[in-house]
Amino acid sequence: MYFCANRHRRDVAMRPDSSEDVVMSAMRLDDALRSGAKVVVLEVGREGEDHSEARHSYLTGHIPGAHYVSFEADLVGSRTGSSGNGPLPHAGGLQERLRTWGVDDGSTVVVHTRRNPAVAARAWWVLRWAGVANVRWLNGGLAAWRAIGGALDVDVPPPGAGTAVVRPGALPVLAAEDIGRLATSGHLIDARAPEAYAGDARRTGTGHIPGAHSVPGGQNFAGDELLDVEELSALYAAHLDGREIGVYCGSGVSATATVLALAALGVEAALYPGSWSAWITDPTRPTTTGSDPGAHPLPAG
Known part of the structure; x- marks a missing residue:
């Protein structure tokens, strides 16, 4: 049985992490699930435009125990006149969702999608920014899982009772x-x-x-x-x-x-x-066109 259940820095931070601390293969996920490790699998669906069938696709067959995550509802906050189209989610709401998905502070969370891999990357980033330490992006998404013969399940897991605490700011952001x-x-x-x-x-x-x-x-x-x-x-x-x-x-x-x-x-x-x-919500901010970077007119510092 599978169980799923600071703003900016002056210099680039070089960490000793390997790519395996960021990305997980389908084979490694299969091994982890079979071993009974505390792994929470999240399938991310973008429901706008041509992604309107994302949840339906999840319901027709998903990685056993995987919870469904709505890109729009779960990974994007409320828009304002200056926020742009993808503001960060509210910490309180995100914490509630994480707990519903069964995430604890010690969980390994594996995120994936069926289509655009950047959608799952957004989930990886949001969870890491929120202080979830062990988040992995499933390399190849659902297609990779199916390629190794991974089983699909139609059962929707019940809401979890996770204890994760959201601590925004674990990854740097720019204003x-x-x-x-x-x-x-x-x-x-x-x-x-x-x-x-x-x-x-x-x-x-x-x-x-x-x-x-x-x-x-x-x-x-x-x-x-x-x-x-x-x-x-x-x-x-x-x-x-x-x-x-x-x-x-x-x-x-x-x-x-x-x-x-x-x-x-x-x-x-x-x-x-x-x-x-x-x-571009502020018309006083500089922009330029063409293939060259150009020079930013604002002073450094």
Whole structure:
């Protein structure tokens, strides 16, 4: 029977973690579940747009014991006029959900999705930010689980009685006022697609933050699997000089895949949760278009 049940830093934090502390293979998950280890599996579904059938897909067959997590309801907070499209969830509400999913402070939580791997990366990031220490991103998602012959179950697990305590701030975040400093003295990475980064000089609200370098979040993956350490090291080689790294995207989703990828290299990057959708709510903030980073006009510090 399976059981599932500080803001910014001046320098990049190099941790001794290996990629296995961030990513879990389907085989390792199967071994952990069979051993009776305290593992909580969460399937993340994005229910808007073409993800409207996410919960239905979960109900037709999921990893045994896995709880369903709604991206919109569970991983995104209430929007305001300046928050952007993906604000952080409220700590109290998130703690209640974690306990319902059966998460304790000592649990290992494994997150996965059926489609866009960045959706599960957002779950990984939110839980780590909230102070859940042992969170793993399932490499390859549900497809990898099925590829090893993993069983699927239609039974929905009952609500758990977890005791997890949310402690926000366990991963660094950036506010808008941090961006100028980071763009000039560190590395600011834009994880959106190249066309979004370039924008259109004829359209306001398009382009990127001056000083940001384009490394699309989708490049972190080969299919639904994270690139290996050597490939990730090559991808981010220009940004691994020990200076602080910050990441943003459109609304704080694909950027979490970049934070995940860097964490697999032992590098801690800060996330700008509001990302581009929050940045452009203030018309006085600088933007630029084209394929070059440009220079940020705000002073560092």
